[in-house]
Amino acid sequence: MKKTIIVLSILFSSFMLVSFVIEIKNGDINSWTKGGGRVMMSALPLALLFLQRTPFRVAHILGYYALLVCTFILGAIFHFYDTYKWWDVTLHVVGSMYVAWLGLAIYRYKVLRPSGIEISRWIIFLFVLGIAALGSAIWECIEFIGDMTVTSVMQRSGNKDTMTDLIAGLIGGVIIGILALFRNKPLEGKRI
Structure with missing residues (x-):
């Protein structure tokens, strides 16, 4: 690696x-x-x-x-970004899915291994969704700071772009959260 x-x-x-x-x-x-x-x-x-x-x-x-x-x-x-209008929103969905996927890896490593106990799949869903939402919010902050200091093209249409990107980020988090909820049974620890 x-x-x-x-x-x-x-x-x-x-x-x-x-x-x-x-x-x-x-x-x-x-x-x-x-x-x-x-x-x-x-x-x-x-x-x-x-x-x-x-x-x-x-x-x-x-x-x-x-x-x-x-x-x-x-x-x-x-x-x-200029040629395809859907490119930005698609990357926000996929990027949020990626951040949620990283959240699952961190969950497995830091929560499951040390605790060894069973944790509700709904907690896993909320954790993944929260990580994805946090990632989207941080990225929008970076875009805002970038527009204020460096360029003015990251948030092209202002509030509409920001809200569209945040909604796209939530959609990505929900997708991975649902996959974690129903597909990843090994995410649950062992009963003590």
């Missing part, structure tokens, strides 16, 4: 660094913060290497980079 994280982080960070340099050469004055953020986001999984044990598997890391490709490369660099 460590080799996978290192290779993906180096490849993606290098690509983001090259695109960052190209944007600066083309005279994009906002590229310092946008490009720097992209490079930092692509190197974020390297921070996992400092943890001795991590709840995330290779599939989680691959999912993370797939989201980065859809957001940074397809969405921003190849202008999918």
Whole structure:
């Protein structure tokens, strides 16, 4: 797993660094913060290497980079956000599903293993939904701060865009929550 994280982080960070340099050469004055953020986001999984044990598997890391490709490369660099109106909402649903999936991994690692007791599936549903909603709210805060400081295109239509994105995030959380509710019986611990 460590080799996978290192290779993906180096490849993606290098690509983001090259695109960052190209944007600066083309005279994009906002590229310092946008490009720097992209490079930092692509190197974020390297921070996992400092943890001795991590709840995330290779599939989680691959999912993370797939989201980065859809957001940074397809969405921003190849202008999918401008070309396809549904792209933003779809990424909010899928991104929220991803965050909820990470929430399940954390739940398994931090709650089930230490406690070893049976926990209601409805608690699991609420936990997953809460993690997805929190992720959506944090992302909307990032978009707002980005629009106030760097660019003005992240929240294109203001409140309508924000509320649409938050609803899309809740839908993604509900989808994974329902899957966790009915499909993942091993999420429940053992009776004592």
